[in-house]
Amino acid sequence: MPNNSLKKTITSLLCFLLFALILSSCGSKYYFEPKAEEIKGKVSFSSSLPSPIVSILRDGATLKNGQFITKYSEIPDVYLPQNTQYLNQTEDYYLAGAYQTLLLIDKESNTQTSISFDNTPISASMNGALIAIIFDDNSFVLYDLNQGRVTYKQDSTLAPTNNTLIAAPYFLSDIVIVPTLDGKLVIVDKNNMQMIRNIVVNGDKYFNNVIFLEAIGNRMVAATPKRIISVSPNVISTFNANVKDILFFEDRIFIFTNEGEVILTDQDLNEKKRVKFPFAHFTAANHGRNIVILETQGYLIALDDELQSSAIFALPDAITSPTFSGMRQIFIGNRILKVE
Template identity: 40%
Template sequence: MRYAKIVFSLLALLLVVSGCGTKRQYFEPEALAGKVSYDGSLPGSIVDAVRDGATLSNGQVITKKGLSNVLLPEGFVYLGEDQGRYVAASKCGALQIVDASKKVLFTKECSVSVASASLKANILALVLGSNELILIDINDGKEMMHLKQDNVYVLDSRIAAPYFLGDLIVFPTLDGKLVIVDAQSKKPIRDVVVSNEKFFGNIIYLQVLGDRLVAATKSKVVSISPKSISFLEKEVKDVIVLENRIFVFTKDGRVILADADLRVIKERKFPFATFAGTIYGDFIYMIEKGGYVIATDLDLVSTNVYKLPDEIESHIFTTGDALYYKDHFFKLNRKK
């Protein structure tokens, strides 16, 4: 009995020590430059967000242009847009393309949920939750390509969408690859493995600037040009590409400035900061989950921190000059 008591006491002590050792620490700015206030309310709360848009509880959509008048069908969320046509999907695999007048332009029932989608002219590019890559002609509903990739079981919720690049279509797969498809023949011509992690290894970022393609998983960034392929291994939270600069935001609160070939130029660390989103232009605004906006110049020299009205606990969406959270929005240049 005495032995059992000793073992129990040791286990209890280990739990206490372990609990203390894993206690979360929070970002605390040394000084505040001001406060950010809400500018107005939204007609509903944000229930889902992707990189290029967000869905409100009333079915309306926010895109990079701002709040749209389109109303998605009940149970559907926004995936993409092309010339006033909105791609939306349900959790059960139903997909629709609707216009601003709620006219249904195309429908499809998929066997599994749609992870991401992009539309250009009459071509719809889909990445299914089963890691299948599909091209569909929405004029006649026929599949022009259907590629099955390796099975995946656990995904990062940040899922990149296919990208139309001239005569190419770039598919970001759920197992960490870029599959480049010829738009004319509808056949894959090249694969680029960004990361081969079995869990949470999907492509979370995909962007093209000029002749350069930049993509990322949660652990690696790749920059591809006609002359070279470069990699940067970091615990990635987000990526921004501005001209010949690549900004990598990490899970441990660092902002890394690299050149186009991912050679690190400079980095700044914001201890215990957890980045929830970013806005960029002449400055970079990092939205910190504890309820702050961290503003820095493009050279990572000067920094100002502003207090948000709330901590970030759910979906947010950002445009060039605004941040949308819950059922409110505000402009980042409005302070008091």
């Protein structure tokens, strides 16, 4: 009997320890921690913003004081009304969205034109007098500024949750490519205002908006948080990954994943090279002489274009603020990092 009692006690103790270990491992969180000898030096911020970032899109960021950052890293001396978000720009206008309103700001005169809609614009692009606008209910319209009316409208499935890096519509010759919040590319002929194609990038229900859309030559690349597609006149190629960000050049594509990987592919998404930084959480990617990535624990990772070599540098502190990557500059909260 004593032996049986001892066995039960030991068994109970082992079960308790195993349960505690499982709970402990479930609560553990791993961080990117390069060794001291791997850190090549320190990087300082070059300057500061007039106000911190409060919201970001693929093509810009809005500051707390109403100013904004364009994708070209410009910070115009223009102040948006309260509760208005910068969306995009053209040669003549800045585009911004507020509740059920699209705001056009003339760059030369600074005059503002408000256009009312039934829903709130969250992404927009403009070509000539034609504006492509995506709304928060996942519908979109083409609006002719000269005619003062909607010339095309399409409703889509509601997408109540979406990644904040919302891509903007893309004008390409005679077509408009509209990225939806449920992972599709709707292609509309802007001459006869008819849909000519609907490409599904990914069919997931949640956090599935198109976060990247760009065309170079006859090649178009788009991505949701789960899949990248490359579209040419002859073929559509796909690549599955947990996508944090993308850089697209004429002959190569860099994919940055949520698992701390950098993947180099050709324009057809054939993988060429993959580098992993264990437990790294990327927050922004940019390109100067090298590929530059910011990591949330306070590191800058620089890689060459072939992913053959890398170097790690320490930032002044960890990154906890919204981050926007513009042309040759990365904006973190209210600070600016130049990318050489």
